[in-house]
Amino acid sequence: MELVDHLRDERNKAQFDVEAMKVVWAGSPQELQLCDRMANLVANHPAFEKLKRPMLVRKELFKNSLRKAAYARKLVIDLGLSEEEAKWLRFYIDEPTYPDLHWGMFIPAIEGQGSEEQKEKWLPLSRNMQIIGCYAQTEMGHGSNVQGLETTATFDAQQDHFIIHSPTLTSTKWWPGGLGKVSTHAVVYARLIVNGEFHGVHGWYNYYSFSFFLYLEDHSPLPGITVGDVGLKFGNGAYNTMDNGLLRFHHVRIPRNQMLMRVSQVSREGKYMQCDDVPRQLIYGTMVSVRQTIVAMVSRTLSRAVCIATRYSALRRQHSSSSLVVPCFLMIDYQSQQSRLFPLLASAYAFKFVGEWLKWLYTDVKQRLEANDFSTLPEAHASTAGLKSLTTSATVDGIEECMKLCGGDGYLVSSGLPELFAVSVPACTYEGDNTVLMLQVARFVVKTVSEVGYKEPLGTSSYIRRLNTLLHNNCLVQTGEDWVKGDRIVEAFEARAARMAVTCTQHLAKFQDPEQGFSELSADLVEVAVAHCQLIVVSKFVEKLAQDIPGKGVKEALEVLCYVYALFLVHKHQGDFLVTGYLTPKQASLANRQLRILYSRLRPNAIALVDAFNHTDHYLSSVVGRYDGNVYPNLYQAAFNDPFNDSHVPDGYHQYIHPILNQTLAKL
Numbered sequence: 001m002e003l004v005d006h007l008r009d010e011r012n013k014a015q016f017d018v019e020a021m022k023v024v025w026a027g028s029p030q031e032l033q034l035c036d037r038m039a040n041l042v043a044n045h046p047a048f049e050k051l052k053r054p055m056l057v058r059k060e061l062f063k064n065s066l067r068k069a070a071y072a073r074k075l076v077i078d079l080g081l082s083e084e085e086a087k088w089l090r091f092y093i094d095e096p097t098y099p100d101l102h103w104g105m106f107i108p109a110i111e112g113q114g115s116e117e118q119k120e121k122w123l124p125l126s127r128n129m130q131i132i133g134c135y136a137q138t139e140m141g142h143g144s145n146v147q148g149l150e151t152t153a154t155f156d157a158q159q160d161h162f163i164i165h166s167p168t169l170t171s172t173k174w175w176p177g178g179l180g181k182v183s184t185h186a187v188v189y190a191r192l193i194v195n196g197e198f199h200g201v202h203g204w205y206n207y208y209s210f211s212f213f214l215y216l217e218d219h220s221p222l223p224g225i226t227v228g229d230v231g232l233k234f235g236n237g238a239y240n241t242m243d244n245g246l247l248r249f250h251h252v253r254i255p256r257n258q259m260l261m262r263v264s265q266v267s268r269e270g271k272y273m274q275c276d277d278v279p280r281q282l283i284y285g286t287m288v289s290v291r292q293t294i295v296a297m298v299s300r301t302l303s304r305a306v307c308i309a310t311r312y313s314a315l316r317r318q319h320s321s322s323s324l325v326v327p328c329f330l331m332i333d334y335q336s337q338q339s340r341l342f343p344l345l346a347s348a349y350a351f352k353f354v355g356e357w358l359k360w361l362y363t364d365v366k367q368r369l370e371a372n373d374f375s376t377l378p379e380a381h382a383s384t385a386g387l388k389s390l391t392t393s394a395t396v397d398g399i400e401e402c403m404k405l406c407g408g409d410g411y412l413v414s415s416g417l418p419e420l421f422a423v424s425v426p427a428c429t430y431e432g433d434n435t436v437l438m439l440q441v442a443r444f445v446v447k448t449v450s451e452v453g454y455k456e457p458l459g460t461s462s463y464i465r466r467l468n469t470l471l472h473n474n475c476l477v478q479t480g481e482d483w484v485k486g487d488r489i490v491e492a493f494e495a496r497a498a499r500m501a502v503t504c505t506q507h508l509a510k511f512q513d514p515e516q517g518f519s520e521l522s523a524d525l526v527e528v529a530v531a532h533c534q535l536i537v538v539s540k541f542v543e544k545l546a547q548d549i550p551g552k553g554v555k556e557a558l559e560v561l562c563y564v565y566a567l568f569l570v571h572k573h574q575g576d577f578l579v580t581g582y583l584t585p586k587q588a589s590l591a592n593r594q595l596r597i598l599y600s601r602l603r604p605n606a607i608a609l610v611d612a613f614n615h616t617d618h619y620l621s622s623v624v625g626r627y628d629g630n631v632y633p634n635l636y637q638a639a640f641n642d643p644f645n646d647s648h649v650p651d652g653y654h655q656y657i658h659p660i661l662n663q664t665l666a667k668l
């Protein structure tokens, strides 16, 4: 049967080389080839079917996810896949499961916080999956407040043991992924007590379950340990494939050498030692690593939603305002649809490029940390925390908007958007609540501003070096065209961020107790942090454009996206730009007018720009976002694929509808 491409006319409008754009999006020809291979491996393997997922009850859903993870492991071994290939394989399987935490947090925690000897012992076991681990930090009563963790690890010098204990109900470990049912081991965060003295929160490598011996039929926890799942979560399917767990210890003994000993140590004699020159913050290092990973991945999540909404918008017709009878307008041609959709398309590209940059920054920091150079850790912490917060919030809001952009059909599970929303929304909370993370960024920015004059601002905060210029020189834009210049845009974002930071720093200085000031001004501080992070994203996009970008029309298409992203933010946050006095109302309205011109320049490329994401139909799992655009027959068919349509007479019909129809309600 001949395949009809319902989006062919749209594809023919493209003004750039889509294959070349695919390389830019993927990062390199090698990355494109790798992702393509893994995406198709998953798409063509029946084991990874996922359309029925939302219909399954939790136990079936969970078993199904274990089966998929086992198949994935088999493929990794049979095909001899590298760790990088295995990572992409898991990504395209598109189902949160215990390996995410095992590879994403448990192993990095040992790598970052274990001594050489500990790494030598535990890493091979972990990498071969002879043990499966999770990251048990959060407690029922303490998530954001890591210093408040209550679980204790008391050193018993006589037996050379630590005694791990949960002294209160609120000290129950609560939420760790992979903990509830699968993991054999955990990195547990607890307060260290040596000779009756507290030494703050540390990490322990701990095992809590007999399931280490996988052949045992009795998968019961070790004595003194209570473990379970926290319960059903938001959205059927979605994150319910993960066994987020609870864990309580009742005086559980572990050998002394299971304390992760890179940051500090306890000797056989019970002497506590902080390792020379290694900052305590290193025990938070795993979070820095995962926040970076989240930023590296988030653009794909947003691109998926945007791809679905763009394709459907380019197919579905609505009535024009002059004729209510003849459907003529494609949804994508409504200005109002463009003004909601195109900034999201631009954001996906912006987040991709900032993610690449953050990966570079993190790789550099990691190498430095290995060489005991901790100088760039604060910058890495602020950048990973801030960008994780900014990009996940924007992505989750963006998915919801894409759902609305598809009208009623976006609300159908078969659109792929509700499940995508449900699986993504906890990213605003896990790895640090997004507001709490922005407050960390604000601390970093305010500290940098306060230290001007005696400490040189570096990296992402180096704009603060030019504080005088940024505070006193106002915007030079006179025409709409003036707004489409990279350096001018970056300067506008620098001036806004600098002015907001200085104002907040001055307000803080009026408080006698800085912590009270920080608390009272926290809403303003979050805005300072958002301005700083948006500046990073915009400037990394502009820097990307300064690189050599091959392919016909590719650079030009990216320029339009960059300016759409930046000017959309200028418009959305025009209050900041106006209140700080950097822009006049006239300049703000020129930005908005220019934005509309940019939308019309983006319009012919819209479908090609989402095709460049190179998403398979399997990954999208969306009837309305199909590559061939053949939506309506498939939408109709999808309705009949729902088991609810197996029969015309649902359970309960005879019992509850007949009495109404027959007026025999009294018999009920």
Ligand SMILES: CC/C=C\C/C=C\C/C=C\C/C=C\CC/C=C/C(=O)SCCNC(=O)CCNC(=O)[C@H](O)C(C)(C)COP(=O)(O)OP(=O)(O)OC[C@H]1O[C@@H](n2cnc3c(N)ncnc32)[C@H](O)[C@@H]1OP(=O)(O)O
Residues within 6 Å of the ligand: 100, 104, 135, 137, 138, 143, 144, 145, 146, 147, 177, 281, 282, 284, 285, 287, 288, 290, 293, 294, 297, 298, 301, 377, 378, 381, 392, 395, 396, 424, 425, 427, 429, 430, 431, 432, 433, 436, 440, 443
């Ligand atoms: C939309 C979705 C799309 C894509 C998703 C794609 C992929 C997903 C991939 C992976 C995700 C998979 C699964 C997720 C699993 C989730 C796991 C978890 O959630 S683990 C638990 C995470 N918990 C947190 O994040 C807790 C948050 N709280 C904190 O981090 C800290 O306590 C806090 C930062 C709030 C600091 O508390 P505070 O008491 O104020 O400070 P403290 O005294 O502890 O330290 C202050 C001092 O330390 C510096 N600092 C803080 N954190 C760090 C750090 N991480 N690294 C370096 N330095 C740090 C801080 O700046 C300060 O320094 P100064 O004294 O000012 O110099």
Ligand SMILES: Cc1cc2nc3c(=O)[nH]c(=O)nc-3n(C[C@H](O)[C@H](O)[C@H](O)COP(=O)(O)OP(=O)(O)OC[C@H]3O[C@@H](n4cnc5c(N)ncnc54)[C@H](O)[C@@H]3O)c2cc1C
Residues within 6 Å of the ligand: 101, 135, 136, 137, 138, 141, 142, 143, 144, 145, 174, 175, 176, 177, 239, 244, 426, 429, 430, 431, 432, 433, 434, 435, 436, 439, 522
């Ligand atoms: C799906 C999922 C997976 C998870 N996986 C893991 C895991 O593998 N391992 C693990 O250890 N944990 C895990 N977590 C826990 C997660 O890290 C915490 O939920 C997160 O750190 C937030 O903590 P909390 O839930 O206690 O929220 P809270 O800290 O109670 O926050 C609640 C509200 O209070 C506000 N707030 C809190 N503190 C402040 C403050 N200082 N200033 C201003 N506002 C504040 C927040 O902004 C938020 O609005 C997971 C959570 C989820 C949802």
